[in-house]
Amino acid sequence: MSENNKQQSNDLDRRELLKGLATVPVFGLFLSQLWRKIRRDTLKKSNILSGLVQEKSAPAIIKGLSDSKHLNIGIIGYGGRGGHLVRGAGFATTGWTNTVAKNARENKLDKQFKTFMDQEDLNCSLVGVCDLFDVRAEQGLDASQNEVRPGGKPKKTATRYRHYKDLLANDDIDAVIIATPDHWHSRITIDAARAGKHVYCEKGLTRTFEETIKVYDVVKETGITFQLGHQNRQVEANEKAKQIVQQGLLGTINLVELTTNRNSPWGAWVWGIHPEGNAQTIDWDTFQEPAPNKIPFGEEALKRFFRWRCWFDYGTGLSGDLLSHDFDAINQIMDLGIPKYSSSTGGIYFYKDGRDVPDVWNATFEYPDKDLTVLYSASLSSNEARGNRIMGHDATMQMGGQSGGGSVHGFIVTADSESTQYKERLEQGIINSKYPIYTYSPGSKQIDGVTSATSKYFANKGLLYTYREGKRVDPTHLHIKDWLDSIRSGGQPKCNIEMALHEGVTCHMATESYLTGRRIEWDPVNRKLI
Amino acid sequence: MDSKWVFSGLAETIASNPTLLTISDFVNMWGLTLVGVSLVLGLFSRYSALVGMGFVMLYYLFAPPFLGLEYSRPGEGSYLIVNKNLIEACALWVMYTFPTGHIIGLDRLFTKSN
Numbered sequence: 001m002s003e004n005n006k007q008q009s010n011d012l013d014r015r016e017l018l019k020g021l022a023t024v025p026v027f028g029l030f031l032s033q034l035w036r037k038i039r040r041d042t043l044k045k046s047n048i049l050s051g052l053v054q055e056k057s058a059p060a061i062i063k064g065l066s067d068s069k070h071l072n073i074g075i076i077g078y079g080g081r082g083g084h085l086v087r088g089a090g091f092a093t094t095g096w097t098n099t100v101a102k103n104a105r106e107n108k109l110d111k112q113f114k115t116f117m118d119q120e121d122l123n124c125s126l127v128g129v130c131d132l133f134d135v136r137a138e139q140g141l142d143a144s145q146n147e148v149r150p151g152g153k154p155k156k157t158a159t160r161y162r163h164y165k166d167l168l169a170n171d172d173i174d175a176v177i178i179a180t181p182d183h184w185h186s187r188i189t190i191d192a193a194r195a196g197k198h199v200y201c202e203k204g205l206t207r208t209f210e211e212t213i214k215v216y217d218v219v220k221e222t223g224i225t226f227q228l229g230h231q232n233r234q235v236e237a238n239e240k241a242k243q244i245v246q247q248g249l250l251g252t253i254n255l256v257e258l259t260t261n262r263n264s265p266w267g268a269w270v271w272g273i274h275p276e277g278n279a280q281t282i283d284w285d286t287f288q289e290p291a292p293n294k295i296p297f298g299e300e301a302l303k304r305f306f307r308w309r310c311w312f313d314y315g316t317g318l319s320g321d322l323l324s325h326d327f328d329a330i331n332q333i334m335d336l337g338i339p340k341y342s343s344s345t346g347g348i349y350f351y352k353d354g355r356d357v358p359d360v361w362n363a364t365f366e367y368p369d370k371d372l373t374v375l376y377s378a379s380l381s382s383n384e385a386r387g388n389r390i391m392g393h394d395a396t397m398q399m400g401g402q403s404g405g406g407s408v409h410g411f412i413v414t415a416d417s418e419s420t421q422y423k424e425r426l427e428q429g430i431i432n433s434k435y436p437i438y439t440y441s442p443g444s445k446q447i448d449g450v451t452s453a454t455s456k457y458f459a460n461k462g463l464l465y466t467y468r469e470g471k472r473v474d475p476t477h478l479h480i481k482d483w484l485d486s487i488r489s490g491g492q493p494k495c496n497i498e499m500a501l502h503e504g505v506t507c508h509m510a511t512e513s514y515l516t517g518r519r520i521e522w523d524p525v526n527r528k529l530i
Numbered sequence: 531m532d533s534k535w536v537f538s539g540l541a542e543t544i545a546s547n548p549t550l551l552t553i554s555d556f557v558n559m560w561g562l563t564l565v566g567v568s569l570v571l572g573l574f575s576r577y578s579a580l581v582g583m584g585f586v587m588l589y590y591l592f593a594p595p596f597l598g599l600e601y602s603r604p605g606e607g608s609y610l611i612v613n614k615n616l617i618e619a620c621a622l623w624v625m626y627t628f629p630t631g632h633i634i635g636l637d638r639l640f641t642k643s644n
Binding site: 016021022023027030 | 542543545546567570571572631633634635636637638639
């Protein structure tokens, strides 16, 4: 081979090599740009989040208390809500377990059965059931006997009591769950407390303001463990929201907006009248005993028995049912307490079905010492989910809300374009007031909103569940557990009588304003409404 | 879960099983990264074009934009043919048929040495 040929071949090899490696610099350029982007994003995130988030992990489940003393529980009022509460304690009817087990077999994504069976066994028995409607009482007995439950075969089964006083007379019963209509709450709670039973009472606390004060005094006097049924106290998102507010990330807060939107007969309490409901199966006289207006048993009475929320004789409508939830959630997040003034207006504008509670209702609550107004606005004829908003000078927190749907599950925080706290970051373009600076979706692994699209998408569905250590749990179960654990440890449950007083008085101020047409003032010294 | 048509059952199985979901997340992330790196470098580009095609066709078939199928997430319209995934698949088919890695790219070093 001549020198010339060799030279040519070397040139060819070099050219080949260059062509082969030509893509490597392109890849290098790509990598360097990617590296710059990652560094910029990390810096941006740390700049946005610096000083924002101190604790990232979710609250852990407190373990180990349920294996101590075995508790005997009674349920007074085994209706829809009563059934759910008893399931929270670990007892479901065979009808329910069969249905949800079947649903789970047909739809792998239906986790209701698994969530129930994975509940912690709370080491308690359902030993007493009291309901004025025979069908419901029978269901309660069935739930106490059903062996399909976390923890297996129940240790004891329930006896039916016709009257709650007979149930309270049973010395074996340690604690009672009260899920009757609101007009019975105060009497039963007071009698139970006097009988030394611990009480879990559904919201709204009472039907009237006077009853609220009485319940508060008796619970304090007897020293029983009292829990009000606001399971939102167990929802992780609210705890996280509280941290954000406490850290001052929203700046000065002068306005909070709470809303309820529902648009279905069910949502407006037009519940089904049970076909077996009649004068023989329903103890109507006992039912209406504490109600101010009484009517004889008949078609109207049946409507009132099954749709009691529609009348002031038995409850307070939107106030006790839905405002109470959202108020309690905001009280949990912002420690508001009882407002100084409240006024409210509304009317029966859509459901002209004989009810006397409003279906569109707006209330305001003034906290002059906190420089704060809380607005509540509810409609039962529109599903336009507005959620709840805490509006601060520096940022707004938009939440899904506890009642009716919300546009967001969990919450998002968006900086205000005129914020003082974020002024520099806004000017530097690190923060943009059009996009959230902080996103919290329940169930996602992290809380900075940079989670995998798949997991977040599932987590965004439904607020019926909250999350502990990444596991799905029913907040009602956690709320019952919190109560039972407090009974055993002598501690205070999360929605104790002080919180209950706040909820009760606040809701009754608004109701009172609607009924009297004037602004109501709370006199904390004499504990009176003026 | 927002899968429709023939793969919806499989999608449900994957989504309801945390282990499978983790595996599927992992395969997607790293599979796509490797395919991308390989295409940029022109290394084994014919194989990665095929694998990439497999990925995007799966995305297409898991949520096909057919008439009558509705999705809860706001989609990109109902583009039966002018669909992002379908076009990417076509582009990869072109790269498979005309492997440019053999002209400019690391593949050249392997093929020319023969």
